[in-house]
Amino acid sequence: MYHSFYFGDTAVQSKSAEHFKQLSNNVILDTFIELYQEEMDKVMGS
């Protein structure tokens, strides 16, 4: 059985629940960081 998760355009899939959890956390963290960087780009140039 595969665990699947779509976060925006990114698909996360793994057979291992633990691996799936780790991958999902990484995807969310990467997106969180990306959004913060975009916010800082905007505010620094405002």
Added chain:
Amino acid sequence: MIIIKESEMEFGPFEENEVFQIEKSNLYKAMTNTKVVEFILKKESTLLYFIEAKSSSPRPVPDNKDNFDKFITEIVEKFLHSMNLCYASLFKRHEDSNDMPESIKNIGASQMKILFVLVIKGHSIDWLPPLKEALERRLQAYSSIWDVNVAVLNDSLAQEHHLV
């Protein structure tokens, strides 16, 4: 050109007339019980960065709340005292000791846009939003009154924005 060494980082190089090292200024030395940021940088024609540098910050976890709050209070005081001193200077309150660069004075109080920038060396990016949110909460009234914004960067983001 000028390079400013603070909290194990090198800021700059900047044009000398675009930087006000408020901490080393006569204006600041003439004040009593006042806390100020490291320096003010004129970034665009009307935009000023008020830059405070730190080499670390307390973690915002429940058992460290007092240290975290104390840290935020210290930064907020530095930002607010610096902004007040800047406006006091523009309104010619301290002409005897006013050594703020002409390029900053010439912006004029009505045109001036202010961004409070905290730069923390070595912080992971995902540690920065809680600091930014805490500062924004504490500065909410002043942000709405004066239309100022807050940025919290680590040294790599500061590099991307040509600060270090």
